[in-house]
Amino acid sequence: MILIDTTPLVALCDAHDSKHRMALKHLESLAPEELAVCDAVLMEACFHLPHRNQRLRLQALLNDLSVQAIPITYERDFFLEVFDWLTKYADHEPDWADACLAILSARDKDLKVWTYDREFRTTWRRPNGTTIPLALRSIYRGPQP
Amino acid sequence: MSSRLVNVRLDADRLRKAQTLRARGMTLSDVVREAIDERFAALRRSESPSDVRTIVRRIFERYPDPPDLPPRDYDVADRHAARVAILRKLRRVRR
Numbered sequence: 001m002i003l004i005d006t007t008p009l010v011a012l013c014d015a016h017d018s019k020h021r022m023a024l025k026h027l028e029s030l031a032p033e034e035l036a037v038c039d040a041v042l043m044e045a046c047f048h049l050p051h052r053n054q055r056l057r058l059q060a061l062l063n064d065l066s067v068q069a070i071p072i073t074y075e076r077d078f079f080l081e082v083f084d085w086l087t088k089y090a091d092h093e094p095d096w097a098d099a100c101l102a103i104l105s106a107r108d109k110d111l112k113v114w115t116y117d118r119e120f121r122t123t124w125r126r127p128n129g130t131t132i133p134l135a136l137r138s139i140y141r142g143p144q145p
Numbered sequence: 146m147s148s149r150l151v152n153v154r155l156d157a158d159r160l161r162k163a164q165t166l167r168a169r170g171m172t173l174s175d176v177v178r179e180a181i182d183e184r185f186a187a188l189r190r191s192e193s194p195s196d197v198r199t200i201v202r203r204i205f206e207r208y209p210d211p212p213d214l215p216p217r218d219y220d221v222a223d224r225h226a227a228r229v230a231i232l233r234k235l236r237r238v239r240r
């Protein structure tokens with residue numbers, strides 16, 4: 001299962017986004033996998049896609065590509081783990097959605113995260129210190145620091 | 146991940162097959178899970194890359210940007226810029 005982060009989701013829904021074409025290309029390669037999204041990512045995406053039609057595109061994309069919702073994020077243990085993770089990485093100022101993706105990755109070893117945030121390669125780890133599997137590790141290297 | 150119980154009705158023939166599988170040490174729930182994964186993957190594979198592009202193109206045709214929509218003035222992948230933009234919006238909403 002591929003867990004979509006905010007950056008590719010927004011890029012797919014906004015043709016003016018600098019990563020739109022790249023995200024489309026990546027979607028082509030990832031579409032055979034099961035795609036999923038958590039509510040923290042959707043909330044961030046709505047911040048970056050404020051217009052009605054942008055959000056309708058987001059809704060249509062989730063529907064037409066059969067993107068699954070991750071319901072586990074409403075469990076008490078889950079958000080306590082998210083807070084622990086946020087505390088651990090506080091010096092790097094992570095967002096709630098980053099923490100959700102890290103914890104979800106820890107809970108399901110088969111999950112891979114589709115993201116354009118370089119911190120997932122360089123900084124963020126699962127709570128046990130292992131790397132977070134990325135869907136595009138071999139494809140996207142991101143901007144140089 | 147949380148899970149949900151799903152009951153599956155089996156006719157006599159499939160029940161016999163299921164009993165044979167179980168007798169050979171296979172867990173029926175694993176058989177069902179694997180069958181679902183395989184069917185889903187096959188369904189996804191049947192949707193070619195061009196289908197995905199077509200899906201996205203149609204979505205943009207259905208819901209185009211209005212001509213007066215200003216382009217975003219920050220890069221979403223730039224963590225700092227995105228955070229500043231969100232804070233800016235929150236402050237605007239509070240006023």
